Amino acid sequence: MGWRGFRLLASQMAGALLGWWLWTWFGDARASAAAQGVAALSGAFVAGWIWWLADSWNAMRLLSWLRQSELTNAPDLNGIWGEASVRMRRWLRQSVQQVQQGDQRLNDILSALQASPNGVVLLDAEGRIEWCNQIAERQFGFDAQRDVLQSLGNLVRDPEFSAYYAAQDFSRDLVMQGRESTPSRPVRLSVQLYGYGEGRKLLLARDVTALEQAEAMRRDFVANVSHEIRTPLTVLVGFVETLQTLPLEPEERNRYLGLMAQQAERMQHLVEDLLALSRLEGSPLPSANEWVSVSHLMQRCENEARGLSAMLTRKQAQPHALSFPPADVLAEAGEVAGASAELQSAFSNLLANAMRYTPAGGRIEVTWQTQPDGSARFAVKDSGPGIDPKHLARLTERFYRVDRSRSRDTGGTGLGLAIVKHVLQRHGAKLGIASTPGQGSEFSVTFPASRIRVGTVAAQAPALRAERRAA
Ligand code: ADP
Numbered sequence: 276m277g278w279r280g281f282r283l284l285a286s287q288m289a290g291a292l293l294g295w296w297l298w299t300w301f302g303d304a305r306a307s308a309a310a311q312g313v314a315a316l317s318g319a320f321v322a323g324w325i326w327w328l329a330d331s332w333n334a335m336r337l338l339s340w341l342r343q344s345e346l347t348n349a350p351d352l353n354g355i356w357g358e359a360s361v362r363m364r365r366w367l368r369q370s371v372q373q374v375q376q377g378d379q380r381l382n383d384i385l386s387a388l389q390a391s392p393n394g395v396v397l398l399d400a401e402g403r404i405e406w407c408n409q410i411a412e413r414q415f416g417f418d419a420q421r422d423v424l425q426s427l428g429n430l431v432r433d434p435e436f437s438a439y440y441a442a443q444d445f446s447r448d449l450v451m452q453g454r455e456s457t458p459s460r461p462v463r464l465s466v467q468l469y470g471y472g473e474g475r476k477l478l479l480a481r482d483v484t485a486l487e488q489a490e491a492m493r494r495d496f497v498a499n500v501s502h503e504i505r506t507p508l509t510v511l512v513g514f515v516e517t518l519q520t521l522p523l524e525p526e527e528r529n530r531y532l533g534l535m536a537q538q539a540e541r542m543q544h545l546v547e548d549l550l551a552l553s554r555l556e557g558s559p560l561p562s563a564n565e566w567v568s569v570s571h572l573m574q575r576c577e578n579e580a581r582g583l584s585a586m587l588t589r590k591q592a593q594p595h596a597l598s599f600p601p602a603d604v605l606a607e608a609g610e611v612a613g614a615s616a617e618l619q620s621a622f623s624n625l626l627a628n629a630m631r632y633t634p635a636g637g638r639i640e641v642t643w644q645t646q647p648d649g650s651a652r653f654a655v656k657d658s659g660p661g662i663d664p665k666h667l668a669r670l671t672e673r674f675y676r677v678d679r680s681r682s683r684d685t686g687g688t689g690l691g692l693a694i695v696k697h698v699l700q701r702h703g704a705k706l707g708i709a710s711t712p713g714q715g716s717e718f719s720v721t722f723p724a725s726r727i728r729v730g731t732v733a734a735q736a737p738a739l740r741a742e743r744r745a746a
Pocket of ligand 1: 688
């Protein structure tokens with residue numbers, strides 16, 4: 276009531292006064308007091324009406340403003356309607372802000388889901404798609420705009436998924452074939468649904484192709500290792516039983532012991548190579564600031580190679596014809612950045628292969644060349660049997676052999692080139708294999724310029740030459 280009642284009362288009093296005044300002015304000034312009272316009352320009545328009309332007009336203006344969808348141009352009102360309009364404007368502004376903040380939060384959440392590396396699909400209580408991110412679009416072939424409110428069960432027709440979805444047991448995930456899967460590039464997806472809200476569901480799809488491949492590789496690896504160890508073990512057990520049960524001549528006994536030693540040695544090589552691989556996988560990358568002298572590396576390779584060649588060809592008429600880079604070349608070769616032991620093992624593996632697969636009398640040539648762009652190339656070229664091109668791409672796989680029996684006969688484990696590849700990867704170097712069946716092979720290693728430092732050992736040339744002569 277308050278101010279509003281006062282204003283009504285004031286306007287009625289003013290009306291009454293005006294009515295009385297008009298009556299006395301224009302009417303009969305000598306009229307009775309009763310007539311004057313009636314005039315004042317009529318004035319008050321008319322003033323009340325006018326006040327009511329003005330008040331209703333203001334209320335109408337406020338209402339029509341509220342009815343507009345555009346709420347910015349609020350009417351300029353006084354009194355109670357003015358206050359109502361101000362308060363409503365404030366309240367509306369707050370509501371709009373709250374809605375905007377809510378929208379912003381929703382957009383942020385959707386952006387986060389969009390940035391997820393996994394496919395995300397939001398489903399309503401009827402299993403219809405409400406939203407999905409781009410990864411899910413790709414994984415399932417959805418269209419985020421077109422497929423909104425489409426039933427998930429109708430869109431994903433994979434029988435495995437249909438059975439999983441129909442069973443409604445989402446306590447475990449389903450691993451299914453991805454839509455982009457091809458025989459040469461299989462894609463495996465792990466899909467799981469999670470409930471949230473009132474009957475809604477969230478579908479998460481994770482690409483597990485790499486994981487599955489790693490798991491398959493691990494299984495193959497274990498099977499290969501078991502096979503590689505079981506073969507010499509079986510032979511050893513056989514010989515042990517023979518020695519235990521048969522009365523053998525000393526000569527025959529020694530022959531058997533020799534064969535047993537060979538098998539034990541084979542197992543030892545295998546274990547050593549496995550340990551080398553696991554060390555490479557588990558150790559930090561070699562430093563790029565540790566410099567290894569190329570001439571020292573080559574010197575050690577040469578010493579090892581000559582020893583191995585002598586051993587391999589000791590019963591043959593002719594040894595291998597070995598050739599190594601001359602001291603002058605090595606003196607200019609400088610240094611290579613990396614782990615000395617790893618580089619040595621990689622080079623030795625390539626050299627050992629060349630000697631093991633090249634028959635006695637064959638040629639093996641080792642070269643080191645610094646290229647004009649600053650990179651350097653180490654190569655081992657042999658005149659051995661060569662390799663059919665169809666095998667080349669798989670040679671560095673663990674336990675891959677072109678000729679299983681030949682590899683075993685020469686003491687191979689099938690891990691040599693896998694170790695080489697691993698070492699080279701760790702040094703930013705590339706392995707090249709060129710081979711022609713019947714003519715020989717060349718295994719080369721190219722180090723990037725960033726790993727080569729030339730010039731610091733040039734002064735060692737005379738000392739190197741002397742060292743060579745002495746060797
Ligand atoms: P392995 O221990 O069997 O030699 P590697 O990984 O060192 O295993 O080599 C893989 C295969 O590559 C070998 O089994 C062999 O068939 C082939 N190979 C490697 N080096 C040569 C070479 N210099 N000449 C011919 N074949 C080679």
